[in-house]
Amino acid sequence: MSSTTSKYDIVVWGATGFAGRLVAEHLTSHYPAAELSVALGGRNKSKLRRLAAELTGESDQAEIPIVVGDATDPASLREMAAQTEVVCTTVGPYTTYGTALVEACIEAGTEYCDLTGEINWVREMIDRYHDEAMAADVKIVHSCGFDSIPADLGVKLLQSYAVEEFGDPCEFVQIYLEDGEGGVSGGTLASAAELFEAAATDPIARETLSNPYSLAPPGERHGVDTGEQRRPQRDSIRSIWTAPSPMAAVNERVIRRSNALLAYPWGREFRCTEVIPTSAGISGAAAAGGIALGLGVGTAAMKSRLLRRGLRRFVFPEPGTGPSKAEMESGHFSVRVIGRGTTTDGPFTVTSEIGAELDPGYGATARMLGEAGMCLLRGETESPLDGGILTPASGIGDPLGDRLRDVGFAVTAGEW
Numbered sequence: 001m002s003s004t005t006s007k008y009d010i011v012v013w014g015a016t017g018f019a020g021r022l023v024a025e026h027l028t029s030h031y032p033a034a035e036l037s038v039a040l041g042g043r044n045k046s047k048l049r050r051l052a053a054e055l056t057g058e059s060d061q062a063e064i065p066i067v068v069g070d071a072t073d074p075a076s077l078r079e080m081a082a083q084t085e086v087v088c089t090t091v092g093p094y095t096t097y098g099t100a101l102v103e104a105c106i107e108a109g110t111e112y113c114d115l116t117g118e119i120n121w122v123r124e125m126i127d128r129y130h131d132e133a134m135a136a137d138v139k140i141v142h143s144c145g146f147d148s149i150p151a152d153l154g155v156k157l158l159q160s161y162a163v164e165e166f167g168d169p170c171e172f173v174q175i176y177l178e179d180g181e182g183g184v185s186g187g188t189l190a191s192a193a194e195l196f197e198a199a200a201t202d203p204i205a206r207e208t209l210s211n212p213y214s215l216a217p218p219g220e221r222h223g224v225d226t227g228e229q230r231r232p233q234r235d236s237i238r239s240i241w242t243a244p245s246p247m248a249a250v251n252e253r254v255i256r257r258s259n260a261l262l263a264y265p266w267g268r269e270f271r272c273t274e275v276i277p278t279s280a281g282i283s284g285a286a287a288a289g290g291i292a293l294g295l296g297v298g299t300a301a302m303k304s305r306l307l308r309r310g311l312r313r314f315v316f317p318e319p320g321t322g323p324s325k326a327e328m329e330s331g332h333f334s335v336r337v338i339g340r341g342t343t344t345d346g347p348f349t350v351t352s353e354i355g356a357e358l359d360p361g362y363g364a365t366a367r368m369l370g371e372a373g374m375c376l377l378r379g380e381t382e383s384p385l386d387g388g389i390l391t392p393a394s395g396i397g398d399p400l401g402d403r404l405r406d407v408g409f410a411v412t413a414g415e416w
């Protein structure tokens, strides 16, 4: 971690964006100024000043400081990283704007967390910076939003419970996006488009999307898991139908990386699948078929260069915009994990759940990123690793569940 004499505890980099503002709002309103010094970072001084004035009015802070830089100016990022203990960044697409900041944080010894779901870019960070970040004892924790904290931490909490209660981890877990309602921002859709853009042009990005173990350490990018569920299926644990999940490609790879970085506590044969549950019977099968079809059409559209560009230009909301306050206030989500294991006494089934009465992609994501930053700042981590390109479960672990509970999330683990 950077020196304890840093000017700020946390810089929210990208504070003027849709997600960044919510992260800044959460940190400045939830923590008194005497406890936490937060600075707002971005490229536009006047926008930052306006935001600082608004947030100052909503908190006990006398004045919220700003830090100006540009993602395309590495010197400005080095200067920012040197002034803070932790950077929480929402400047995306990360494939375009993220790399120089990772490099600056490693150089400055500053802990880092982000919201990326761009696994092509995470793979690039692993290959370029994991060893350097390890040597520098700097934690670079990717995917600290709705992708991938509920799935990744949910599996970790479930496995901790299984080991505690049954003495063994589960060899198979299924992640269910059980319930969810929320909106999507221009920035998120731009980042999704960037992932498809990369897959069209970059062979490593294509390999990252096709290999279920692509985020594992080099030399360990193989295993028994066959990858995402692609069709409606009868569930092997509950008597219901399930559909493919749009986030499975990201979350499953992040979870497999967690297992690898933690030195395979869940075994080399460990398997995980993320799905959307529907219901039993014909109506459940039809609903799962409808979701699978919709996802297939959406993916095909994003794979076509022409359609992708058309969607970005004419359909997707502009970067900087997102769901309305009313949409966010009516949002909610629940991610359930169910795992099966076996002991000498026979099989067991355990479960965990992470959920909140908050819009998953924004209200909840802002708290998840902010609290991940708080864990890094306070050293509240249960991880064998002092540095590296990490996942939420491997870089922070169970203490993040406690912090999420404290800010209104339901976080549970128990028998199924």
Ligand SMILES: NC(=O)c1ccc[n+]([C@@H]2O[C@H](COP(=O)([O-])OP(=O)(O)OC[C@H]3O[C@@H](n4cnc5c(N)ncnc54)[C@H](OP(=O)(O)O)[C@@H]3O)[C@@H](O)[C@H]2O)c1
Pocket (backbone or CB within 6 Å): 013, 014, 015, 016, 017, 018, 019, 020, 042, 043, 044, 047, 069, 070, 071, 072, 090, 091, 092, 093, 094, 097, 115, 116, 117, 143, 144, 145, 146, 147, 148, 185, 186, 187, 188, 189, 191, 192, 318, 319, 320, 321, 322, 360, 361, 362, 365
């Ligand atoms: N994992 C999840 O669950 C999750 C959820 C939500 C969002 N996200 C991800 O978070 C990212 C942000 O989403 P968003 O909706 O907040 O996007 P957004 O509203 O477009 O915000 C992007 C931010 O990046 C800043 N920015 C752009 N170019 C910059 C540059 N050259 N230098 C410095 N700052 C620059 C923008 O500054 P200006 O204000 O000056 O334009 C803005 O603050 C996306 O990658 C999205 O996919 C992930």
